[in-house]
Amino acid sequence: MRIALLLASLFANSFAAPIPRAERPLLRRTVNAKRGIAFSDTTTSDLSNAANTAISWEYNWAVTPPTNLPSGIAHVPMQWGQANIEAFENTVKEAGAKYVLGFNEPEQPSQSNINATAAASLWQKYMNPLSASGIKIGAPAVSSAPEGKTWLDDFFSACDKKCKIDFLPLHWYGQGSQYFLGYLSDMHTAFPEYNLWVTEFADTTMNNEATVKSFLTDSIQKMDALSYVERYSWFDYSRSTTGMQSNLLDNNGALNDLGKAYFQ
Numbered sequence: 001m002r003i004a005l006l007l008a009s010l011f012a013n014s015f016a017a018p019i020p021r022a023e024r025p026l027l028r029r030t031v032n033a034k035r036g037i038a039f040s041d042t043t044t045s046d047l048s049n050a051a052n053t054a055i056s057w058e059y060n061w062a063v064t065p066p067t068n069l070p071s072g073i074a075h076v077p078m079q080w081g082q083a084n085i086e087a088f089e090n091t092v093k094e095a096g097a098k099y100v101l102g103f104n105e106p107e108q109p110s111q112s113n114i115n116a117t118a119a120a121s122l123w124q125k126y127m128n129p130l131s132a133s134g135i136k137i138g139a140p141a142v143s144s145a146p147e148g149k150t151w152l153d154d155f156f157s158a159c160d161k162k163c164k165i166d167f168l169p170l171h172w173y174g175q176g177s178q179y180f181l182g183y184l185s186d187m188h189t190a191f192p193e194y195n196l197w198v199t200e201f202a203d204t205t206m207n208n209e210a211t212v213k214s215f216l217t218d219s220i221q222k223m224d225a226l227s228y229v230e231r232y233s234w235f236d237y238s239r240s241t242t243g244m245q246s247n248l249l250d251n252n253g254a255l256n257d258l259g260k261a262y263f264q
Contacts (some may be wrong), residue, residue, distance in 0.1 A: 031056045031072070034224060035262070036233035037248075038200060043239065044068045046253035050237070053263040057231065059101060059199065063091050080104045081112035085126045093133055101169055101199065102127060103140040107151035114140075116151050120158035131164040141169035141199055144183055149190065167230055171200035173244075175211075177218040188228045198223065198232040202246035212245055213258055220262065234262055 036057040037050060044067045050058070051070035058073050060066050063084075065075035078101040079088045092100055105111035106119055114122070119140060130137055140155060142148030148171075156163075168191055172180050184196060203215035216234065223229040234248065237259075241247040248259035255263055 030054060032224070034229065034231050035220065036076075036231055037073075037237040038233040038235050039066055039237045040235075041238040041249075043253060046237075046239070046249055049249070049253065049255050049259075050263070055263060057233075058237075059233065061104060063088065064095070074098070076101055078102070078104065079127070081106075082114060082122060085122060088126060089129055092130065092135065097135060099136045099138065100127075100130060101138045101141065101197075105143050105148075105171065106140050106155075107142055107145075107147045112140075116154035117158045119155055120160075120163060123159065123163045128162075128164045131166075136166040137164050138167050138169045138197055138199075139163075139165045139194070141171055144170070144172040144174070149187070152191070165194065167197050168194040169197040169199045172198065173200070173202055173204050173235075175203055175205050175215070177203075177215045177222070180215075180219055181222055184223075184226070184229065195228050195230040197230055200235045201232065202235040202241070202244060204244050204246075206245060209245060209257070213261055216246075216258060217261055 032054040033056050035054050036059065037055055039047065039058055039060045047066060047068045047070060050073060055073055057076055058065070058069060059076040059078055061078050061080055063077045063079070069075060076099045077092045077095065077097050079085055081103060102123070103112045103114055103119060106114040127137055139152070142152055168187070170187060172183055174180065180201060184198065188196060201219065203212045205211045220232070223232050235241065235246060237249065238247050239249045239251055239253060246258070248255060248262055250256040
């Protein structure tokens with residue numbers, strides 16, 4: 001009797017409707033908390049290629065994010081220079097920003113061009129209040145030219161420990177990842193109290209894609225392992241980079257070979 005019942009049960013179950021499996025969600029590629037993009041293009045549709053990649057953050061040298069920024073990629077607002085600085089606090093607080101960037105290459109006449117003493121005064125008045133809201137503040141981002149470090153020394157001296165700073169953004173262009181990484185080490189030694197954000201970096205070698213790619217892959221691998229490098233963004237996420245071959249997109253806005261290496 002037991003055998004008959006067992007056979008009947010097996011026979012019935014063999015014709016029962018299968019239980020549907022839960023739909024598997026589409027998996028996002030592993031996100032790298034350090035890796036970001038510096039987006040300088042106006043073709044915002046190209047941003048779709050950043051979706052579901054290793055990229056976790058973006059900045060565009062502006063306060064507001066570009067349109068079509070994929071979900072899951074955080075925008076980091078920047079107060080590029082002195083213009084409209086009085087509105088910066090309210091704008092970034094309303095946007096729910098967690099991090100902000102300050103003046104862009106203030107030591108360079110062709111960039112934000114702000115005297116270190118004036119910058120310290122502006123900082124205390126307009127940037128410091130963000131700290132009370134829990135927003136992390138990046139120092140003015142200087143170039144790797146000798147005057148960059150000199151300007152930072154003057155800025156911190158003028159601040160007299162009264163400027164709210166949480167991390168130190170830097171820019172570097174040149175050839176040879178060993179020299180780039182050496183520069184980061186030197187700046188970390190000079191300003192050990194701050195983690196670094198490398199918000200612009202690239203190899204300037206022309207007509208040699210293999211060399212540029214080798215620089216990129218070696219640099220990001222080493223920075224991923226450096227505890228004092230908090231974030232970085234290659235220059236740049238665009239279809240062409242004037243005077244260099246460091247663009248991450250091809251002429252159609254798709255990831256080129258360099259972009260694929262960076263976005264993996």
